[in-house]
Amino acid sequence: MTRTLRVFRWSPGEAERTREYRVEAARDTTVLDALVEVQRSQDPTLAFRYACRVGMCGSCAVVVNGRERWACRTRLGDLGAGAVRVRPLYHFPLLRDLVVDLGPHAERLRRALGAFTPRAGAEPYARIAGDSRERAAIDEAIECIGCGMCVSACTLVAPNPRFPGPAALNRALTLQLDSRDGAGAARWGVLLGEDALARCHGQGTCTEVCPMGLQPTASIIRLRWLGLSRLLRWTG
The missing domain is CATH 3.10.20.30 (Beta-grasp domain)
Structure with missing residues (x-):
């Protein structure tokens, strides 16, 4: 044929x-x-x-x-x-x-503090058990391989170059829920800024194209709820 x-x-x-x-x-x-x-x-x-x-x-x-x-x-x-x-x-x-050039993809991850930062005083080889609640909370978001397809499908990346994009925000969720990470407070400063979580329109195009079956849209929604809870604790 x-x-x-x-x-x-x-x-x-x-x-x-x-x-x-x-x-x-x-x-x-x-x-x-x-x-x-x-x-x-x-x-x-x-x-x-x-x-x-x-x-x-x-x-x-x-x-x-x-x-x-x-x-x-x-x-x-x-x-x-x-x-x-x-x-x-x-x-x-x-x-x-x-x-x-996938360089901008790595830069978006960097701006969203997407690298694991060990918490001060944490055990050098601290582990999270595979059957723990902490692992279950991030299990659906940890298989990203950085292919860039979700960024390509996102309708917010082009009009706002400061928007981290779905892959970086999905990565941020896994780190914010990781008890071993020590950059959570600084990362919230980025995530709760005007160019991050607030910019996502929730159209779900990133989720539709993810070849690993991840749901970046759901990760962003979870981050919004976590961020809202954090803000309410500050003002309560």
Whole structure:
């Protein structure tokens, strides 16, 4: 079966354009398989990113037919009979073709104090038991692999560059509920500012595209409730 790919192309100094390729595909051929075939047999200049090829690392994240997806997990046979449109993730600086710079993603995490900071006086190897209530409270939010798909799908990232984005806020929830972390007070200063939790519109597009099944929208709502409780304690 012959399938048509319409792939976004761009490199520094050139205009954005779409290039069309045709590939032979079986039922189980993935978008990543097709891109690799194009690069090997038709156009070695095509740039895209991938690593594991088995749905573990998230590095092959792109937008396929208007929706953020892992190229290695998306089968051409599941996309209907028409041409398959492939473009890079939104809201990230372009490097070339389908490759984006994930540096801003790391910067958003940094601004939201997304790094674990050991609490003063805590045991150096303190552990949270897997069957504890504390672990259960964050269990649904800890499997983020940093692929950037939720940031691409978010409608708030582009108009407000100070908004941390869903991945950073999801990470913040896991840290605010971690008894070993010592940066909670400083992190609340960021989260309760005008450009963080208050900016999310709750549309849920981040949750819809998360390949790990996480729910950043729910994490943001939980943070709002925790933040409200904190503010009420201050004013009570």
